[in-house]
Amino acid sequence: MKIFKSNLLKPVLALLVVVMSSCGATQTTSADIMADSRDAKATISKSHPQVAELFDTSVGYVIFPNVGKGAYIIGAASGHGTVYQNGALIGYSSMKQVDVGLQAGGKSYIEVIFFQTQDALNRFKSGSYELSGNASAVLLEEGVSRDVEFRDGVGVVTKPKAGAMAGISVGGQKFEFDAIQ
Template sequence: MKFKPFFYKSLLLLLVLVLASCGSTKKSGDDLMTDARQEKNMIEREYPNVAELFNTSQGYVIFPNVGKGAYVIGGASGNGVVFENGRHIGYADLKQVDVGFQLGGKAFVEVIFFQTQSAMDDFKQETFELSANASAVILDQGISKSVEFQDGVAIVTIPKGGAMAGISVGGQRFGYVPLD
């Protein structure tokens, strides 16, 4: 019995969506905090222009391991740690589905900085999502870029590995879970 190419493409698409919806391996809060601190230390060491945002922003969330996979339709997910005024206040998850010309997989770090209390509060309401026109500053090794806030939010991504053209952040949705 011969399967048509459409069947194989559909099967591959389903696999990509399932893998993307799983996100990074579920870790304990301690493991996630360790990963977030390691990525924050790396950013502070290698990107001093971004490092100051950790101290000057109202808050931030670090997603140390975001995974993205795509075959025309793509998905991304990850788990993160939320900080407000330098204090750990909770955890977050990231989900994204997008459609367009794309193929491959990629892992990256994503940090969302909140310039104002209002932007921070919007995130904590669990209805926060990045609009289709949201853009991120993509930091590459040895290249320093300035980060600008748009509507009180700035997004930084740092590729970790994989093969995929670009990293899109528009359409991302977030969940927030405060510490007990």
Template sequence: MKALTNNFYKPVFVIVLLLFASCGSMQNTEDDLRSDATDARNEIRQNHTNAAEMLDNSAGYAIFPNVGKGAYVIGGASGNGVVYQGNNIIGYADLKQVDIGLQAGGKAFIEVLFFETDADLERFKEGDYELSANASAVILDKGASRDIDFQDGVAVVTIPKGGAMAGVSVGGQRFSFQPR
């Protein structure tokens, strides 16, 4: 029984430790975050035609250029982002996710939320925005074109940066917004 208890608590302890470490002193400065978001936006414009059109045609968007996710049964993800209306920065946002399910590994990715209307963007700006567990994201790979559709006023796109993760998880993302 003792071996079973240790086998369960060790991975949970490691994940909690990693989550707390990722939220600490390695926070981006505002300039670093804006620079990373600009780089991510340039990558989208150069390599992902459908998403590039949405940068120009949506009411606004939030770019999270460095989202990290790790999991061993219990998982978590976090990232900081820049929120745009048109091509103007209107604020900053934080992404947090905790989920549970059959999953293991870690990965880094860019995540972009596109808002269909001004009302959808305003809902996000109210501060405590949440994507439900059944929200789906379009995963973009270089050279591949995928349809991007709005669901409840939001379209979510992710672009892998690195890492490997296997499994299925259930969980939603929560966002906070800070005006510029």
């Protein structure tokens, strides 16, 4: 049993270090993030009109245009995004995620968080914000129309960009908010 643990632990820890250091957006300047967010919004709006309407009707939203995720049993994801209130840019956000489960692979995706109420947006802007592992997210696929489910005034949408990942995992996301001064 000790040999098994020793032989498995080292590769898993090495992979975790690689995954944690390589996840996330490669562009981190505010101009790059803003441009990528505009492109992500246009991509989603063009192919999913029911979600496009939420950009106009929500109190606020956060766009993470380049979330990177990698996993081998332990998964990690991160990304940088832009935060909007009533359609106006009010700040930037970073997202980190760690999860555990039967999973392997890597992928990149767009994630948008919509805030239905001012109270929900204020909770996000308060500093550290977390979405629990049981938060429901709508996965946007080409040609498929889906409604966004809101819980406590928050709805999450993801759209795959590239990569392949398989598995089942449990985890949560943590966000930091930096207001424009």
